[in-house]
Amino acid sequence: MPHLHIEKFKEIEYPLSHDGVTFGFVATNVNHTSEKLISVQVEEDSFFLLSKEEDGRSLLKSDKLTRPASIYNVHKALLAYATLAELNILASNVPEVQKNVHLQEVTALKSIDFFANDFPMTREVRIEVGFGSGRHLLHQAAKNPEILFIGIEIHRPSIEQVLKQVSIQKLDNLLVLDYDARLFMELVPSNIVGKVYVHFPVPWDKKPHRRVISTSFIQESRRILKVGGSLELRTDSENYYAYSYETFIAFHKTTLQINKNKDIAVTSKYEDRWKKQEKNIYDVTMINEEESQELSIEGSFDFDLLTTDDDFLLALHATTKRFEGGFIHFERAFRLENGVMLRLSMGSFDRPEHLYLIVENHQASYYPSMPLKSKSNLVAHQFLKRVLHG
Ligand SMILES: C[S@@+](CC[C@H](N)C(=O)[O-])C[C@H]1O[C@@H](n2cnc3c(N)ncnc32)[C@H](O)[C@@H]1O
The missing domain is CATH 3.40.50.150 (Vaccinia Virus protein VP39)
Incomplete structure (x- = not known):
């Protein structure tokens, strides 16, 4: 996993771009304020860089949950952030000049x-x-x-x-x-x-x-x-x-x-x-000896405007809500400049999806992309809507 060990994590102004990489916003873990997620856009890839403290120094790496298909884009993002924030790099496994041929x-x-x-x-x-x-x-x-x-x-x-x-x-x-x-x-x-x-x-x-x-x-x-x-x-x-x-x-x-x-x-x-x-x-x-019905998955991942406030959403942290055939677990809670972000696992028990939910100005959306359009995720989404409305 590519990473930089740095003396101290420093923030930048958001949004900010360098070398084809755009950093959009930062999210701070409510329970571990030294843990931050920085949103990144490189070409088609949207993902987070994760910064956290470890043994008195800081580590910057890609967030496992949103890591993009291209490792090259993670390298690019780490180096761009280090340049923009003028980080003092103590150790790194990111090649300066790259692309795996x-x-x-x-x-x-x-x-x-x-x-x-x-x-x-x-x-x-x-x-x-x-x-x-x-x-x-x-x-x-x-x-x-x-x-x-x-x-x-x-x-x-x-x-x-x-x-x-x-x-x-x-x-x-x-x-x-x-x-x-x-x-x-x-x-x-x-x-x-x-x-x-x-x-x-x-x-x-x-x-x-x-x-x-x-x-x-x-x-x-x-x-x-x-x-x-x-x-x-x-x-x-x-x-x-x-x-x-x-x-x-x-x-x-x-x-x-x-x-x-x-x-x-x-x-x-x-x-x-x-x-x-x-x-x-x-x-x-x-x-298999039988012909099956065509696959048909109807539904959307839209959200209505929420009436609940940030404190209600943050209080969902570390709770699990169950419904028939599945669950939603609110794993982590983050503060954004104008809202909150929750890290969730949701769906059926034996194949849950892990993703982030952003709520800003009472509008909820998934980050970096919507869940996979599967029957179990659509059921979980309907249940999530009810939970978010209190
Ligand atoms: C014990 S290894 C066997 C690898 C290979 N089939 C072989 O015979 O050598 C099991 C592999 O399954 C992968 N794996 C486990 N759960 C998976 C999942 N849900 N989806 C895709 N791959 C999975 C693991 O990463 C691991 O590489």
């Missing part, structure tokens, strides 16, 4: 909006969830040039590694997305996917709600798979295998194939490790 050429990295606005529909799609080192994904894409592969990961170094390979191998049938795969599934059109691969997902034995495989993930997979298409889970965890089997078999009508220690064409780093340790590997393959 491979990443510059790469168009394979797509934003969630790309898929939400115009999902590529011209050829069969295969999805790999949590591709890690990308060995399996790259192998499949090279072997099947007529099929479009979409790889989804949340681990940035893995994404960059795969993007480099896409560029080196000149693959034009592989798109990469930095996003929670569980949310992504909700916007994929019905009946267009040949395979969904979930290989060696994190078992999350202590936090099962974070698992990729869940009833809703299986439901969405069934919807997006073509007739004859399959969801392929491969795991070394006996516990995860047993949990997944139970979750799959609970469906009224389902066709499953179970394999133990099946060899596949390409093994991942994880698989090599488990094989060396002589661990068993389990495959659960669900084959």
